[in-house]
Structure formats: structure tokens, C-alpha cells
Amino acid sequence: MIDLQGYGWQLLVGVAVTLELAFTCLVCGLLLGMLLAGAKMSRNVVLRRVVTAVTNLIRGIPEFVILLICYFGLTNLIYMVTKADAQLSPFAGGVFALSLVLGCNSSETFRGAFLAVPHGQIEAGRAFGMRPGHVFLRIHLPQAWRVALPSLNNLWQNLLKDTSLVSVLGLQELMEKANIGAQVTRAPFTFFLVAAFLYLLLLAGSTPVFHALERFSSRGVLRR
Amino acid sequence: MNTLSAFWTNYDGPGFIAGTLLTIQLVAISVVAAFVLSLPLALARLSHSAVLRSVAFCYAAFFRGTPLLIQIFLIYYGLGQFAFLRHSFAWVFLRDAYPCALIALTLNMAAYLAEVVRGGILAVPHGEREAATAIGMSRALAYRRIILPRAYRLMLPALSNEVVIQLKSTALASTITLMELTGVARRLVAVSYSTNPLLIAGAIYIVLTFIITRGFGFAEARLNRHMIRS
Numbered sequence: 099m100i101d102l103q104g105y106g107w108q109l110l111v112g113v114a115v116t117l118e119l120a121f122t123c124l125v126c127g128l129l130l131g132m133l134l135a136g137a138k139m140s141r142n143v144v145l146r147r148v149v150t151a152v153t154n155l156i157r158g159i160p161e162f163v164i165l166l167i168c169y170f171g172l173t174n175l176i177y178m179v180t181k182a183d184a185q186l187s188p189f190a191g192g193v194f195a196l197s198l199v200l201g202c203n204s205s206e207t208f209r210g211a212f213l214a215v216p217h218g219q220i221e222a223g224r225a226f227g228m229r230p231g232h233v234f235l236r237i238h239l240p241q242a243w244r245v246a247l248p249s250l251n252n253l254w255q256n257l258l259k260d261t262s263l264v265s266v267l268g269l270q271e272l273m274e275k276a277n278i279g280a281q282v283t284r285a286p287f288t289f290f291l292v293a294a295f296l297y298l299l300l301l302a303g304s305t306p307v308f309h310a311l312e313r314f315s316s317r318g319v320l321r322r
Numbered sequence: 323m324n325t326l327s328a329f330w331t332n333y334d335g336p337g338f339i340a341g342t343l344l345t346i347q348l349v350a351i352s353v354v355a356a357f358v359l360s361l362p363l364a365l366a367r368l369s370h371s372a373v374l375r376s377v378a379f380c381y382a383a384f385f386r387g388t389p390l391l392i393q394i395f396l397i398y399y400g401l402g403q404f405a406f407l408r409h410s411f412a413w414v415f416l417r418d419a420y421p422c423a424l425i426a427l428t429l430n431m432a433a434y435l436a437e438v439v440r441g442g443i444l445a446v447p448h449g450e451r452e453a454a455t456a457i458g459m460s461r462a463l464a465y466r467r468i469i470l471p472r473a474y475r476l477m478l479p480a481l482s483n484e485v486v487i488q489l490k491s492t493a494l495a496s497t498i499t500l501m502e503l504t505g506v507a508r509r510l511v512a513v514s515y516s517t518n519p520l521l522i523a524g525a526i527y528i529v530l531t532f533i534i535t536r537g538f539g540f541a542e543a544r545l546n547r548h549m550i551r552s
Contacts, residue, residue, distance in 0.1 A: 158486070158531035159524040160493035163504055167524060171517040255387075262389035266497060273391060280399060287400035294388040294396065301387045 100288060105279035109289075112275030113296055119261050119271060122193050124254065127200025134205035135212060153202040161199050161260050168195035169267055188267035196264075200257050204250065211246035212238065244315040251308040255301055262297070272296060333522060334510055341506035342526055348492040348502060352424055353485055356431035361470075363436035368443060378436070385433035391494055393430055398422040398498045423495040431488050438484060442477035443469060475545050482538030486531050493527075503527065 102109070137149040156164065169191035176184050215238055223233040265273035276293035280286035329335075366378035385393065401407050401416050415421040446469050454464035474481075496505035503523045510519035 155528055158528040160490035160504065160527060162490075162493040162496075163507070163520060163524050163527065166504075166508065166511070167517060167520045170511055170515075170520065174515070174517055259389040262391045263494075265391070273389065276392075277395070280395075285403055287396065287403040290392050290396045290400050294384070294392045297389060297392065298384065298387040 100292065101285075102279065102288070102292065103283045103285075105275075105283065105289070108275045108279060109272065109293060109296060112270060112272035112293075113300070115269065115271040116258075116261050116273075117300070119189060119192055119196075119264065119269070120254075120258050123196040123200060123257055123261070126193060126197035127257070128204060128250075130197055130201030131204030131208050134201055135208035138205060138209050139212065149205075153205055156198065156202045161195070162263050162266075164199055165191065165195040165263050165267070168198065188264055188269035191267055192261065192264035192269060196257060196260055199260065200253060203253055203256075204246075207246050207249045207253070208242065211242035211244075214245045215241045240315070244312070244319070247308065247312050247315060251305075254304060254308070258300060258304070259297065333519060334506065337501075337506045337510070338503070338522065338526070341501060341503040341523075342530075344500065344502040345489070345492050345530070348423065348427060348495060348500075349485070349489050352427035352431060352492075353488055355424070355428040356435050356488075359428065359432040360435035360439050363432060364439035364443060367436060367440050382433045382436060385430050386437075390426065390430050390491055391497065394423060394426040394494055394498060397426045419495075419498045419500050423492075423498060423500055427488065427491060427495070430491065431484065434487075435481075435484055438477050438480045439473065441480070442473035445476050446472045478538060478542045478545065482535055482542075485534050485538070489527065489530055489534065 134149055134153055137145050138153075140146050140149075159167075169186060169188070172191065172194060173184075173186045176182075176186060219237055219241065220233055223237040228236065261271060262273040265271060265277060268274065270278075272293055276289045280289040283289070363378050363381065366374040367382070369375055369378075397416075398419060401422075407413060407416065450468055450472060451464065454468040459467065492502060493504040495502050496508055499505070501509070503526055507519040507523035511517065
């Protein structure tokens with residue numbers, strides 16, 4: 099029916115690279131997003147204004163252009179500093195760019211989620227004698243997480259789709275593997291369609307995970 | 323003044339102007355086409371017929387669940403795999419990058435827009451539908467006079483978002499050789515090894531985003547002016 103002419107395994111290798119890239123960006127991007135959200139809620143007016151303005155500006159630039167800026171910009175930077183003929187790996191370029199995109203997009207989500215936790219909860223934590231870090235990890239974050247999850251699900255889906263852009267830098271993830279297969283076998287439609295369904299499968303597979311996470315994080319909340 | 327003209331020639335000012343115009347053109351045409359296409363898709367999603375509903379659902383799942391880059395490649399590179407298409411009249415269009423990019427961008431945006439339209443239709447207060455029925459309007463007339471005008475006003479903020487996303491999506495047209503804003507910047511980077519052209523392109527995208535959001539803000543204030551309570 100569908101003849102991949104021996105390139106099927108290569109597509110699966112590509113899926114593994116895509117997932118590796120996506121998970122690395124997810125971790126880095128969410129950490130960055132929390133930091134940016136913290137800066138947006140800071141008492142320092144300058145920091146707050148600057149971070150808000152910069153994240154808004156970055157959100158107006160196409161992800162693809164950010165990827166190219168990160169990749170070529172950082173390569174040029176490495177060259178300027180070391181004068182060595184070094185090049186940034188496409189994977190690292192992808193991680194930088196997509197984490198930046200996810201960080202900027204999720205900072206607004208996190209800000210809203212952190213603000214959604216009633217202030218009394220935090221005061222209660224302090225009254226118990228918890229240190230600020232403790233209050234954050236035990237009280238603030240678990241409750242903010244619940245509010246943030248649905249929107250993080252969206253951001254994760256966008257992230258997974260955006261990993262396909264890194265193929266332009268030559269990273270052999272799913273998209274690039276499909277590209278290679280398409281060129282060698284001269285059956286582009288077959289390869290891109292199969293790759294498209296693999297992306298669809300990855301996204302469909304992550305939906306139940308998010309639903310389970312949502313159930314888990316709202317276990318302490320009464321359902322109406 | 324001298325530095326400015328040096329900047330203009332060093333960074334291919336005319337190229338950037340042409341690229342910006344092509345980007346605007348891609349956004350404008352694909353947004354209008356997607357807008358037209360999204361209404362039947364949304365109505366199909368809300369239809370009583372299970373067949374129509376599932377067709378619309380599969381369309382949305384495919385175009386929302388796969389990367390736009392793959393959709394562009396499927397249309398530009400993929401369709402050439404079929405001999406009957408290569409020998410048909412349609413090939414006059416499908417062998418060029420520009421129509422392929424437009425088709426991919428339109429089909430992609432229509433899938434997202436259909437969800438927005440569907441949400442807008444569902445958000446029209448039930449009492450207004452009832453009022454239309456009570457006055458004796460047929461379903462089609464109620465849609466035309468009451469439900470759709472209300473729905474489109476309700477969905478303006480979401481529409482503005484989608485147009486900004488579409489602007490960002492057009493950057494991918496450069497992967498199939500179109501010389502829009504990103505394409506121009508990439509060509510300059512390949513020649514000069516400098517990152518500056520990409521930064522210039524980024525700045526132009528920010529300006530365009532700003533214009534779109536401002537434009538929609540203005541339209542929203544104007545179309546919903548009967549809602550404002552003084």
C-alpha cells in the first residue's frame with residue numbers, strides 16, 4: 099500500500115530526534131517562562147516594563163526568523179569571541195530559539211496562573227514559617243500549575259510542530275528525514291504524508307497525557 | 323544622510339520593500355480566502371449531518387495537527403508525484419511556488435479560523451436566536467441577519483490573533499524560494515554572513531504586527547460601538 103522503500107526506520111529515527119528536541123525545549127522554555135513571569139511581577143518597575151516589552155516584541159517575530167537569528171547570530175558571536183571556525187550545532191540552535199519562543203509565550207500564561215492563586219494561601223504558607231522558596235514549591239507552584247496546564251497544552255502542541263522548522267538548519271529530525279526520503283525515492287507526497295501522520299500521532303498521543311496531568315493537578319479541587 | 327543611504331544600499335533597501343510588499347500580499351490574499359472558506363467549514367462542524375461533521379473534523383485535525391511546513395511541502399513538492407496532475411491544466415498553477423504557498427497558507431488558516439467562527443456562532447446568546455425564530459425568520463435569514471453579524475463581532479479579537487499568526491506563518495514561504503521578507507533576509511545573510519538582515523526583517527514583522535493589532539482594535543471599537551455604555 100504505502101511503500102517507503104526501506105526509509106521507514108529512518109522516519110522513526112527522525113521521530114526520536116524530534117521528541118528529544120521538543121522535550122529539551124519544553125524543559126528550558128518552561129523554566130525561562132517562569133523566570134520571565136517572575137520578572138514581569140517584580141517590584142522593580144524598570145525590570146517589569148523591559149521584560150514585558152521585550153517578550154511582546156519577540157512574540158511579534160515569526161518563529162522561523164527567530165530560529166535563523168539565534169542560529170546565525172550565535173554562530174557569529176562564537177566566531178567573534180573565539181576567532182575559531184566553530185559553528186553552532188543545528189540542535190543547539192533549535193533549542194535556543196524554540197526555548198526562547200516557548201519562554202516568551204508561556205511567561206504570560208505563568209503570570210496569569212501565579213496571580214490566580216489567592217494571596218491568603220501564600221500568607222498561610224508564611225504563617226506556617228515556610229521560607230520563600232518553600233512557599234513557592236509547596237503552595238504557589240502546585241496551584242498555579244493547575245491553571246496554567248490547558249494553555250501549556252496548546253503551547254506544547256505549537257512547540258512540537260515548530261520543531262519541524264529546525265530541518266531548515268539540517269537537523270535530521272522527522273521533517274528532514276522525510277525530506278531526504280522524498281528526494282531519494284522521488285515519492286515526496288508519500289513521505290510528507292506519512293511524516294504528517296506521524297506528527298498527528300505524536301500530538302494525539304500527548305493529549306491523554308495532558309488530561310491525566312490536569313486530573314492529577316486538580317485532585318484537591320472540588321468538582322461542581 | 324550619508325550613513326542612511328549607505329545603510330539603504332548595503333542592506334538592499336529595494337529588496338526589503340519588495341519583500342515586505344510580497345509578505346503583505348500573501349497575508350491579505352490568504353486571509354481573505356481563508357475567511358471565505360472558514361464559514362462553510364464552521365457550519366459543517368455545527369451541522370446535523372454526521373458525514374459533514376466528520377469531514378470538517380478530519381480537515382481541522384489534519385491542518386491543525388501537522389506542521390505548516392509539511393503542508394507547504396506536500397503541496398509544492400508532493401503534488402508533482404501524481405502524473406495525472408502534472409499533465410492537467412492545474413499544473414500551470416501548481417508548479418509555481420507562489421500559488422502553492424497561497425494554497426497551503428489558506429487551507430491552514432481556514433482550519434484555525436473555522437474553530438474561531440464556530441466559537442463565535444456558539445457564543446451568540448440563545449435569546450437572540452429565539453427572538454429571530456419568534457419573529458418568523460427562517461434559519462437562513464436568522465443566520466444572515468442575526469447570528470452571523472453578532473458572531474463576527476464577538477470573534478474580532480480572536481480574528482486579530484489569527485491574522486498576526488498568519489503574518490508569522492508567511493515566513494515559511496521562503497522555504498519554497500519565495501522572496502518575501504524572510505526570503506530577502508536569508509539571501510542577504512547567505513551573501514554577507516551577517517545577522518543584521520534577519521534583525522531588520524524581525525523589526526519589520528514587529529511593525530506589521532503592530533499595524534494589524536491596532537487596525538483590529540480600531541475596527542472592534544467601531545463595530546461594537548452600540549455596545550458601549552456611557
